[in-house]
Amino acid sequence: MTLEPRSRPAPRPREIVASLSATHVSNGLIAFIFSASGPVAIILAAGLQGGLSHSDLASWIFAAFVINGALSIGLSIAYRTPLAFFWTIPGTVLVGHSLTHLSFEEVIGAFIATGILLLVLGLTGLVRRIMDQLPMPIVMAMVAGVFLSFGLDWITAFQDGVWIAAPMTAAFLVLSFSPVAGRFLPPMIGVLIVGVAAVALQGATAEQGELASEATGLASLLVSPNLYVPAFSLGALLELVIPLAITVLAAQNAQGVAILEANGHRAPVNTITTACGATSLVTAPFGCVSTCLTGPSNAIISSGGEPKTQYVAAIVLACLAICFGLLAPLFIDLMLSTPPAFIATLAGLALLRVLQTAFQTAFGQRFSLGALITFMVTVADVGILNIGAPFWGLVFGYLTSLILERHDLVERKD
DSSP, rough: OOOOSSOOOOOOOHHHHHOOHHHHHHHHHHHHHTSEEEEEEEEHHHHTTOOOHHHHHHHHHHHIIIIIHHHHHHHHHHHHOOEEEEEOOOHHHHHHHTTTTSSHHHHHHHHHHHHHHHHHHHHHHHHHHHHTTTOHHHHHHHHHOOOOOOOOHHHHHHHHHHHHHHHHHHHHHHHHHHHHEEEEEEHHHHHHHHHHHHHHHTTTTOOHHHHHHHHTTOSSSSOOOOOOOOOOOOHHHHHHHHHHHHHHIIIIIIHHHHHHHTTOOOHHHHHHHHHHHHHHHHHGGTOOOOHHHHHHHHHHHHHOOOGGHHHHHHHHHHHHHHHHHHHHHHHHHOOOOOHHHHHHHHHHHTTTTHHHHHHHTTSSSSTHHHHHHHHHHHHHOOTTTOOHHHHHHHHHHHHHHHOOOOOHHHHHHO
């Protein structure tokens, strides 16, 4: 067994409660709002593309939030580290395409096979050896490329909803500029309050299209998850298993691990991979795509507060996620009625410091050319062989450094 040992015993409930702070609560809440907005819309879009029913979508979202939320609580407490698990977003996009010519049962069979592959990689320790070979500047360049869109969406929000984006940004600047005010009211809590007030004063609602009308067809507010019998076909396994595993390891887990380590946390890579595999085996029969260590949510919950108690923010996020999964129909409708400018500004401001750190790490000193290639390939967002751009960014960036920056690789080994 290659699972990383815990450095300290798990905290008792009294210690967890005592470690709860306004910053941890705000970061957990912001991370939850982010996870329950755009990423859920991607699930709905992929499901509708593949002809899934309302019941199928509700079951998928139940597993994505409730089961992964329970995993997040367990591992965050066990390792005293903020470890938030959800589902692979690039993998969801891939699945949406596959559902146009594969049955849902065949896709679920591929989910199970992917879970087994991840479990083997984690238990054998191969994943740690693979990830240790990737220079941090190249990994963080991939992170910067993925997160850049969130920053750009915040800027675009001024065009689409200036009366929402402007006061939220002003609140962030004021509370960040004044350390005294920031201690009494964390910047992101102030941004959230101002944003809700701006939406309420304007009576703004998002344009509701096909996703909203489909979501309102659910008969009950409390979800009733389905259990599916998987079907294993060679076509589905060849099409999905390797690409899904790559999206989990390279496009998602690599982000999450890089972000946590950049914020001072030692991420247990083997345990994370093993947990993703084992949990994927549990979520798959409910119709949910593979589990992963999320990048953006972990960035938010580890962006403020005392580092040694940031795991509490992960617990806050996970508890909210479990409630969301149990009441999926209600919360999906509320999310779809939220103005896009609100979510874009909230996520952009929450990830602003993380994006800054990613750029500083990527283009600081060594591997700068490889990091640049990684960044450009990731931002271009052109997939090859049904594999997303973040993976190819890592590949081409590493090859660039291997050929043209060998001196940096030699110095790194020394």
